[in-house]
Amino acid sequence: METFLSRYRNISVLLLLLAGQLLLLAYQVKTGQDVRLIRVWAVTAAAPLANVSEWIRERGARLGEMFAVEGLRQENARLKAELGQIKVQNHLLRAGITTADRAKALAIYAETSPSKLLAARVIFLGTGANSRTVFVDRGSRDGVMKGMAVITPDGIAGRVSAAYPTASLVSLVTSQGFAAGVISQKHKIRGTMKGVGSSLCPVDHIENRDTVEAGEWLYTSGDDRIFPKGLPAGIVRSAREGRGGKDVVAEPVGLRAGVNEVLIVTGGVHGLIPDPLPPSSPSVQILPPPPQEAGEAPLEDPGTTGGPVRTDADRLMEKYRRIGESQGHTYGAGPGRVPDFNRPPAAAKPAVPPPQGEAAAAPPASPAKPNPVKPGPVNQR
Amino acid sequence: MNPFEEKLLPRKARGAASSKFNPLVWILAPLGAIVFQVYVPRLIETLSYLELPLLMTVYLALMRRSPIVGAATGAVIGLMQDSLSHQYLGMFGIVKTLVGYFAASVSMRFDVENSALRFLLSFFFFLFHQLFVWLLTRALLGQPMELQIPQTVILAFLNAVVAIPLFLLLDRLKSEAR
Numbered sequence: 050m051e052t053f054l055s056r057y058r059n060i061s062v063l064l065l066l067l068a069g070q071l072l073l074l075a076y077q078v079k080t081g082q083d084v085r086l087i088r089v090w091a092v093t094a095a096a097p098l099a100n101v102s103e104w105i106r107e108r109g110a111r112l113g114e115m116f117a118v119e120g121l122r123q124e125n126a127r128l129k130a131e132l133g134q135i136k137v138q139n140h141l142l143r144a145g146i147t148t149a150d151r152a153k154a155l156a157i158y159a160e161t162s163p164s165k166l167l168a169a170r171v172i173f174l175g176t177g178a179n180s181r182t183v184f185v186d187r188g189s190r191d192g193v194m195k196g197m198a199v200i201t202p203d204g205i206a207g208r209v210s211a212a213y214p215t216a217s218l219v220s221l222v223t224s225q226g227f228a229a230g231v232i233s234q235k236h237k238i239r240g241t242m243k244g245v246g247s248s249l250c251p252v253d254h255i256e257n258r259d260t261v262e263a264g265e266w267l268y269t270s271g272d273d274r275i276f277p278k279g280l281p282a283g284i285v286r287s288a289r290e291g292r293g294g295k296d297v298v299a300e301p302v303g304l305r306a307g308v309n310e311v312l313i314v315t316g317g318v319h320g321l322i323p324d325p326l327p328p329s330s331p332s333v334q335i336l337p338p339p340p341q342e343a344g345e346a347p348l349e350d351p352g353t354t355g356g357p358v359r360t361d362a363d364r365l366m367e368k369y370r371r372i373g374e375s376q377g378h379t380y381g382a383g384p385g386r387v388p389d390f391n392r393p394p395a396a397a398k399p400a401v402p403p404p405q406g407e408a409a410a411a412p413p414a415s416p417a418k419p420n421p422v423k424p425g426p427v428n429q430r
Numbered sequence: 431m432n433p434f435e436e437k438l439l440p441r442k443a444r445g446a447a448s449s450k451f452n453p454l455v456w457i458l459a460p461l462g463a464i465v466f467q468v469y470v471p472r473l474i475e476t477l478s479y480l481e482l483p484l485l486m487t488v489y490l491a492l493m494r495r496s497p498i499v500g501a502a503t504g505a506v507i508g509l510m511q512d513s514l515s516h517q518y519l520g521m522f523g524i525v526k527t528l529v530g531y532f533a534a535s536v537s538m539r540f541d542v543e544n545s546a547l548r549f550l551l552s553f554f555f556f557l558f559h560q561l562f563v564w565l566l567t568r569a570l571l572g573q574p575m576e577l578q579i580p581q582t583v584i585l586a587f588l589n590a591v592v593a594i595p596l597f598l599l600l601d602r603l604k605s606e607a608r
Contacts, residue, residue, distance in 0.1 A: 059497040063531050066505050067524060074520035074570065084519050091513030098465045106473070173468035176483075176515045176522070184468070184514070210516050220516050225573070245574075309472075 083211070092184070092213045099173040100186065133202035164277055165316035166200075167191065171308055172216065181224035181246060183207075183308060188215045196275060198314040204281035204303035205229060205269060206311050221308065222282075222301040223248060230272035231282045231299075234322060236260045239270055242282055242299055250283060252297040261288040261297050268322045279320025368394060448495035449604045459600065460486050460507045468514055479585050481556060483507050485593050487526050488555050489600055491533035492542040504530025518571065525562045529555050543601075545594050552593035556586035 054061055077083065110122075167187060175182030187193050189212040197209040199219050207221040208229075220227050227244030231252060238259045240252040255261060265285045271278030283299035290296070371394035373380055378388040463482035471478035487507050491500030508526030512519045533555060540547055564577040 059531075059535075062498045063501050063527070066501050066527050070505065070509075070520040070523045070527065074518055074524075077518045077520075078571065087509060087519055088513040091510045094461060094510075095465055095468065095514060098461070099469045102465070102469055171472065173465070173514075174471055174478075176464070176468055176511045180515055180517075182516045218516060224516065226516075246576075 085211075088211065089213055092216050092218075096172065096184070096186075096213075096216045099184070103170075103172055136202040164314050164318045166312040167193065167315050168310065169193075169199075169217070169313050170310050171219075175218065181221045181244070182210065183219050183221065184216045185219055185311060185313070186216060187313060188213050188217050190214050192315055193217045193313055198276045198280075198317060199311050200276075200280060200314060201303045201306065201308065201311055203305050204283070204301065205276055206303040206308055208275055209313065217313075219311070220244070222250060222303060228273070229276055229282060230270040231267040232270040232278075232322060233261050233285070234266040234268060234324075235262065236265070237322070239272065240267075240297065242267060242301070248300070249286060249298050250301055252283075252285070252299050253294070255295040255297050257290045257295050259295060261285055261295060263287055267299055271319050277314065277317035277319045279322055449493040451490075451493075451603060452605050455603050455605075456490070456503075459490075459603070460503075460510070464507070464510055464514065467511075479588055480592060481559070481585075481589055482596075483511050483522075484526065484529065484556060484559050485552060485589065485596060487530050488533045488552060488593070489597050491530040492537040492548075492551070493600075493604070495534060495537045495542075497531050497534040497538075500530035500532075500534030501527045502530070504528070521563065521566055521571075524566060525559055528562065529559055532558075545598075548597050549590045549594055553586045553590035556589045557582065560586075 073084065169185035169187040171183045172186045173184050174180070175184065185199075193209055193212045195209055195212050197212075198205065199207045199209060205222060207219045207224070207227065209217050210220045211218040222229070222242070222244055223246065224244045225246045227250075229242050230239065231242045232239050236259070238255055238261050240255045240261075242250045242252050244250055252261075252267065263285050267282045267285065269276040269278055269280045269282050276282075281302050283301045286298050286300050288295060288297045369390070370380075372378075372388055372390055372392065375394045376388045376392070378386065460483065463486040466482050467480065487500075487504045490503050494500060494503070504526035505523050508521075508523035509519060511522040511526070515522075533551065536542070536551060542548065542551070560577070560582050564575055567573050567575040
């Protein structure tokens, strides 16, 4: 035996190493669990080096700025950051404004707390050819957990695959094995957008009878319990009938501007899917609303009357409310004098009296202005 | 013995021996290669084709001329590479274990300080590495993975080109010959 081992020592060690790793692989596949310790060691060893490299690169870049174009890059970075914030705000506002019932959408936004976002910087890429994974500089110490959604101002970017103390692994939208529940904007068709390792993502689970058009936007549906509903996910590039269902291919929008900085959703809040914009034609002109004439009944303003007034029943209820107010009657306050519903109610007072000289020219009632909705606290570094 | 055979014959047979490195080199060189692979392509995307951890495995195995050390080096580098990916631990580990073992075995038969042979070995081991990763991904994990042969051959050539100056640079880190 001893002679055998000494004679075949090299091959024995090789077989031992291979068998050990095969067992490791089999354990992971069989149990679905990760060998976290080895990964923590590797990430803890690599992350400081990458951070130091990044620090040196940033300082070098700043030194270059001093000698080259003073302030221009900083200004550019500031504008980019502002643009990102505005994109998020714009998306949230658009979702609210274009909803059928604007006042309701605003009420929903006012009542719901916005998503909590944590800004993170990509420090290095994942290994392996075509891996499409990145490491960010926020880890479990910052409250990052496996499964959290990762977004950019343009849309969804990926999800946290593993959270280590000092860094987290993020699988990008295009990575193999990624999946997100999506819903089409126009026809409200649900599907699953999957990453396959290329720049485009197939969208599965769509029947041939469902209508999905090229150019249609896809938003997160919230069904996956990872991404909050209403975030832009992609644009349909092609849709045609297939054997097991519709073959839909989408281009993810969250990675368009690169993934140098991302936002981790630590507390997600579902939003709304914005309605598609109505088709517009440059050859058709639409005038602004006409000015109010003297004696004409003012248009109802949801912003001043406390709610949306759209149907006949709403108008009737509003009329009765005014009659009650003008005659000092409180509905539901118990038995008392019945108001005279034949007497015309007092005219509604405008919320803010228009200044002299502008009253005739000003439109009778402006549409309700939405309260600006903040996208939520972003913890900047 | 003709001059060509004279050049390619193992130095061991002609009195040469394995190279020895400072222990820090054994730790920092593979770590540096892995950090390079994960960090630099962020800044220069075209360098993402470089498989420096593989080249480092090949170099250390060739220079050490010990199949056991070569296999162990490959296993450690491969497992570390696995740790920084989203795939199962062991995929790169198994492949690089084999690369390290075979590279060290080759070094016992040929003069691996010859640049032409280094180029050929780097080219061959890159192809072997990519082919084996593809095979293991499909056979062991059952996951779909594409192997684009023309692209892989071009990448193997580019890696082999980079390997020559890299190996010459690493030759300077040798502390002594045993």
